[in-house]
Amino acid sequence: MFKTKITPIHLFLFLVLLFSASAQAVSDKTLVFSAIPDQDETRLKERFGDIATYLSNKLGIPVKYVPVKSYAAVVTAFRNNQVQLAWFGGLSGVQARLRVKDSQAIAQGVEDTTFRTYIIANHSTGLKASDDFPTGIAGKTFTFGSKGSTSGRLMPQYYIEQAMHKKVNDIFKRVGFSGNHSKTISLVQSGAYEVGAVNFKVWEKELKAGKIDTSKVSVIWKTPTYPDYQWTIRGDVDKVWGKGFSDKVKAALLDLKDPDLLERFPRSAFISAKNSDYQPILDTAKKIGLID
Amino acid sequence: MNTVYRHSRAWNVSWLFVLIGVFSLVFADLEVISLEPWQELKRLFLGLFSPDWTNASEIAQAFLQTLSFAILGVAGGSLAGFLLALVFHWRLVRVSCAFIRAIHELFWALIFLQIFGLHPLTGLLAIGLPYAATFAKIYAEILEEGDKSALQAIGHNVSTISSFFYARLPDLWAHFKTYTLYRLECGLRSSAILGFVGLPTLGYSLSSAFMEGHYSVVWALLLLFYLLIASIRYWVRPALLPVYIIAAPFIIANDSQISFENVARFFTEDIIPAPIRNGETLAETWHWFSDLFMTQALPGIANTLVLTQIALVVTGALALIMFPLISRHFFQRTGRGIGHLLLVVMRSTPEYILAYIFLQLWGPSMLPAIAALALHNGAIIGHLIGRYSTEMTLRLDAAVGLNRYFYEMVPRLYGQFLAFLFYRWEIILRESAILGILGIATLGFYIDSSIQELYFDKAMILIVITALLNVGVDALSRYLRARLRLRTSVDCGAGNDYCTAK
Amino acid sequence: MIQLQAETASYRGVKTLHDIDLHITKGEKLALVGQSGSGKSTLIKLIYDRYPVDTSLVPQDYGLVQHLSVYHNTYIGRLDQFSTWYNLVNLIRPWPDQVNKVRAILTGLQLEEHIFRPVGELSGGQKQRVAVARSLFQKGQLLLADEPVSSVDEQQSKEVLKQLMDGFSTIVLALHDIQLALAFCDRIIGLENGRIVLDRPSKSLSTQDLLSLY
Structure with a gap:
């Protein structure tokens, strides 16, 4: 009768297995990388799986990609050394490097030096594209992307609050967080939200792919440029994989020329980056109150 | 004595809850903000096939x-x-x-x-x-x-x-x-x-x-x-x-x-509050805390309670509407089969997933959350009291139809029903808080935001506040059950109420 | 009015009534007597099953709704005579004229002071009288009562039976009290092991004659 109960022996066995499973993992030095889930979450593995293969071939060590559900989770995984290399957004990269001493921004997309956010609107609003800030968005429903996104939240919130001299909650009828950029586009297109803020690269990619119905939604304003995405690596990787390892990773990234792989990001090429490039992001985040 | 008809205490308490629920509606955001909710629902439905x-x-x-x-x-x-x-x-x-x-x-x-x-x-x-x-x-x-x-009866030295x-x-x-x-x-x-x-x-x-x-x-x-x-x-x-x-x-x-x-x-x-971690003064610490409390905890608590109370009333209503579907006093075998299937699907789907579905369809107002909480919990309570009603025997000359429902069934089941509903109260509150993660401005929204913004100190304080709110409602529910002498007697093993205890 | 011929009936899968031939004319007041298990209750159920229309019932277990008041439990007797909305309003706020009618019946049964108390708070004998009150309120053409006075004292038994005798013209009572049966009914049916073993006018019977059944 009692054998159906989970006995201490079972638990002991389970703990042994659990820890042996994790202990095993320590011995093979797999480089684990992740990326912020900024678009279509069902295809994250397809998107970044091949990057792992590329890096593995270039570096001669096993490289693995782990999909992660939120921006914050990538930062946490990076901080906990469960991920050593990450494709961060501007804000998440700053947050990560503040938390992991000696971690370095090593590469960014060519486009990331002059990144933009597009404010898009459903045509039912009657809002038209302009160079001046569209103050007509006041009183509309508005969606950001992810709560931790640079192009989907930090920068648009900053520019909107700058222009309107009010907090976003006081400007819009309703403020939402769609989760990612693709979702922002589809929500504004369907009219679930009237106005939204979207990463300009994702907008252009989806426009090119014919996924956007331009009779329903269009860009009404473009923010000034700011630095955004970058590859960041932990400072202690050289200790694990040998001296100069982070330079090797950097070289491998800068050497990435396969247009198919670059399209995953989507960037035309990677160029060198350094931590100080992201000082403007840090300053803005402090102003908004996203970093103390 | 007793020359004027007085309703039972359970009746009065029920109306009090209904009134609170209706009053909460004033503060609830119930807008359907998707332009084509039925279009999306249709697509969802077609996916089934x-x-x-x-x-x-x-x-x-x-x-x-x-x-x-x-x-x-x-x-x-x-x-x-x-x-x-x-x-x-x-x-x-x-x-x-x-x-x-x-x-x-x-x-x-x-x-x-x-x-x-x-x-x-x-x-x-x-x-x-x-x-x-x-x-x-x-x-x-x-x-x-x-x-x-x-x-x-066993020996002392054992x-x-x-x-x-x-x-x-x-x-x-x-x-x-x-x-x-x-x-x-x-x-x-x-x-x-x-x-x-x-x-x-x-x-x-x-x-x-x-x-x-x-x-x-x-x-x-x-x-x-x-x-x-x-x-x-x-x-x-x-x-x-x-x-x-x-x-x-x-x-x-x-x-x-x-x-x-x-x-x-x-x-x-x-998780150490930032001002303490940075060694700031007591005044700054207080300011930090009161700011967190006023701008996040308080609206979070208010929205969580509003959602909970509305969902509780709708849950009760749905349970009372749905239980006849599986009761032999109302439906034949085939009818009950369909009723069972409906209730099983609704109670097997976690509230969170139901809310997620409705949210995609109607947008992030309280409406999808209420629908999800009420359908899931209503199906659970409907199932329990439906099962209980099937075990009852009625008089040979018992009324039929609505008369049977209101004069024979509901009065007999009402104590059970309230007991189950009060058990679910705390569960509904906990779920209301969690649904905030999906974008409804309950406590979960602020907790998730703090975590997404990597402010774990704030998140921790908000989680503790959520827990205390829960403990409070749990105590109130226990008090009401004792006060109304509500016991559930559906035996699911030990003559105990635990089948609904969470 | 009631015509049963060579009827059999089962209770929980066991045959408890055999070859029942019974003819009851309007205005007759019958008592069913016999040991417990002789088939009295089953015969009452059988008659109800055959003649459910306009028949008032006092079942052995009363079948009252404990959480409803005495008034509402009595009112249930006439649910089918009013529209549903009338019944629903009555549940929330009793109709005064219905209350008066019910009160009159309850007065005769010494329940008047309990009219708005939930039945669950009453004693066994009081509950039994509520079941009787419901049948009196319903006032069908036929009364089928299964031991309607088993839980009340002797004095009250007589009063309750008198109310029933006055309230209904045709009555079938299951009664284990022989003296009450002889005193109130004009025809006695004796049951033994599910068969009718005696069927005579009560005038022609004495207590002694009936004791053989027990």
């Missing part, structure tokens, strides 16, 4: 993970809960358990994600910890209420352990088993939704598929999930459990490591 199994290996993987986390979490939780039940008379244990129970699995998962990251321990503890606290309470009740005469195994456990075994199996079913639901915050279980694939509107994939996942829950008694066999428990760790293992440095840092830095 073309479930997409092309990603079979990914789906299988998600299910194995869901099962493994559930089995190990519940197993660990029941073991720990059993040990705690033995010392449940210690006040400290009782209070700690109440507090741990008051925090939803998803919040635990969010906390453990910060400590252990993607390591499987995150999921195991997120399920195991709150479940242990619940197990402790219910096991202690079973021990308390069980027949003790056999124990008293050791405590021997006498427990000989004189108590055999009689109580069936109760433990029934409840533990019931919790395994809950564990499957919990495990599934952990995917929504990033664990590799069902919710991960489900939320991604939803996000992109791949409804055929959604249905493939949901149908399989219903099948898994419906068939639970066929695959949970005493002989198989050790196999599951040995196999599960291999399934959930991944390459992540636990860094004790991180664990320590979480407790000594991350």
